[in-house]
Amino acid sequence: MSDFVPWLLGSRTPSIRYLTLRRLLGRPQEDADVQAAAQEMAVAGPIQAILAGQTESGCWAGERGYYKPKYTSTHWSMLLLTELAAHGQDGRLRRGAAYMLSATEEELHRALETGQRGLSCFWGNLLRYAWHSGLADDSRLEAVIEYLVRDGLEGGWCCRYNGELPCAWGTARSLWGLAVLPEAGRSRRVTAFLERSTAFLLQAHHLERADYPTSGFFHPLWFRLNFPLFYQADILFVLRVLAEWGMLDHPGAGPALDWLASRRGEDGRWRGSSPFRRRTWSALSNAEETDRWVSLHGAILLQQAGRGTAAG
Numbered sequence: 001m002s003d004f005v006p007w008l009l010g011s012r013t014p015s016i017r018y019l020t021l022r023r024l025l026g027r028p029q030e031d032a033d034v035q036a037a038a039q040e041m042a043v044a045g046p047i048q049a050i051l052a053g054q055t056e057s058g059c060w061a062g063e064r065g066y067y068k069p070k071y072t073s074t075h076w077s078m079l080l081l082t083e084l085a086a087h088g089q090d091g092r093l094r095r096g097a098a099y100m101l102s103a104t105e106e107e108l109h110r111a112l113e114t115g116q117r118g119l120s121c122f123w124g125n126l127l128r129y130a131w132h133s134g135l136a137d138d139s140r141l142e143a144v145i146e147y148l149v150r151d152g153l154e155g156g157w158c159c160r161y162n163g164e165l166p167c168a169w170g171t172a173r174s175l176w177g178l179a180v181l182p183e184a185g186r187s188r189r190v191t192a193f194l195e196r197s198t199a200f201l202l203q204a205h206h207l208e209r210a211d212y213p214t215s216g217f218f219h220p221l222w223f224r225l226n227f228p229l230f231y232q233a234d235i236l237f238v239l240r241v242l243a244e245w246g247m248l249d250h251p252g253a254g255p256a257l258d259w260l261a262s263r264r265g266e267d268g269r270w271r272g273s274s275p276f277r278r279r280t281w282s283a284l285s286n287a288e289e290t291d292r293w294v295s296l297h298g299a300i301l302l303q304q305a306g307r308g309t310a311a312g
Contacts, residue, residue, distance in 0.1 A: 004268035004299070004312050011292050013285060014040040015047065015084040023300050024310050038087070047086045049283035050077050054092055058099030066103050071230050071280040074100060075126070080281065082129040083228055089134055097133035100126055101140045108143050112150075118159035120151045120170040121231035124177030131180040145181070145190075148174045152193045157200070163215025168205070171197050172233040172241050179244040194245065202242075202252025207235050208259045224273040225263065227293035228284065235259060236294060239301050248305040257305050260298055268312040270295045 008020040018037035021027040027034050041047050053060045053072070063073035070076060078096045086093055104126065110116075127144045135141065151157060152174055159167040175197055178190060205211050210218040221229070225236050235256050242253055264270055272294035277284070284290075302308040 002311060004295075005310055007269070008292055008296055011289060012045075013289055013292070014038075014045045015086075016289070016292050016296060019085055020296055024296065024303065041085070042087065042090075046281060046283035046285070047081060047084050050081060050084075050281050051086075051090075051092050053077070054096060058095035058097075059103075066100060069279070071276050074103075075122070076230055076280065078129040078133070079125050079230060080228060080284075082132045088132045093129075093133040094135065097130040097135050098138075101130060101135065101138060105140060105143075108140075108147060112143060112147060117151055117155035118157075118161070118167070118170065120148055120157055120159075121167075121173035123147050123151075124170075124173035124175070125231065127177035128180060131177075136180075145178065148178060149187075149189045149193045152197055153189065157197075162213070165213035165215060166200065168201065168210075168212040168238075169231065169233040171200055172238045173231065175241045175245065176237075179241065198247065198250065198252075201238065202250055206252070207238055207256035221273075221275060224275075225270050225294040225298070226273045226275060227290055227297070228274070228276070228280070230276065236297060236301075240297060243301055243304050248301070253305075257302070257307060261302060261307060264298065264312075268295075268299075270298045 005020065005025070008024070009017050011017055014037050018034065018041060021031065021034045021037060022029070055061050059066060059074045060072065060077050063069065066074040074096060078093070078100060081093060123144050127141060127148065130138065130141060152171070157166045157170045157174070158164050159170055161167070175194070178193065181190060201207065210222045212218070219232070221232055222234050224234060226234050229237055239248070239253065239256055239260065242248055242250065247253065248257065269291055272290035274284070274287070274290040299308065299310065299312070303310060
């Protein structure tokens with residue numbers, strides 16, 4: 001595994017090099033290599049290719065509303081930019097997030113007034129990228145947070161796209177969005193939300209078995225290592241979310257971490273899947289870059305869980 005880190009740092013995607021240095025190797029932001037990767041992210045690579053499609057109003061050219069086409073319109077592009085670690089102070093990200101908050105404001109208030117349930121995957125993603133884009137103080141995010149918390153505590157993440165059954169994808173995406181909230185600023189309801197979602201994901205059910213309620217059968221994406229995903233979730237993504245909440249030591253996470261470790265090859269790498277490659281931005285690159293993305297996330301997780309080092 002001695003070539004694992006050099007393999008990651010050999011990526012042509014500057015975001016992978018940047019996150020390897022910062023999150024896997026723990027280099028400070030002032031480090032020369034970190035600065036070089038950040039500077040390249042600001043002028044080249046998939047971040048700039050995606051932002052090139054943005055219009056002056058903040059939405060993306062050629063879309064049919066902020067949600068279509070999947071996965072190149074505004075909502076999905078903003079989600080990808082966040083996953084790629086685009087600089088949150090970039091005015092273009094702020095413009096895109098502001099556009100989305102304006103475009104969905106009436107829809108969200110109507111949902112709150114009528115008691116609508118479900119679609120927490122959408123609102124969790126929106127909260128995530130709006131916060132990342134420097135809009136933490138925008139009062140409209142309060143309604144997004146309230147929707148997510150209410151959908152979990154009162155609606156149990158039941159969604160019409162899962163036969164009105166509790167949805168593990170919606171739960172995970174909600175947690176991913178709410179993880180941006182500073183610990184000191186989390187309300188009692190957010191804390192209660194965390195407890196209920198943890199009980200659902202890790203106690204009542206099992207990540208490594210995918211035995212969550214479904215009106216059909218478990219989705220095959222769950223047992224792949226995917227990048228990127230959009231409203232979906234898999235074991236790797238849920239473990240990433242749990243890591244952000246400091247919960248990789250939860251007993252229910254252990255078997256899933258074992259499963260993740262077992263998927264690692266002798267070369268220290270994981271084999272990834274990019275199920276929507278043909279439907280999203282081509283600049284995300286080829287199969288080897290997908291392997292690098294999932295390997296980076298897998299290595300970070302095992303390191304955070306005390307099951308490995310940067311080298312393997």
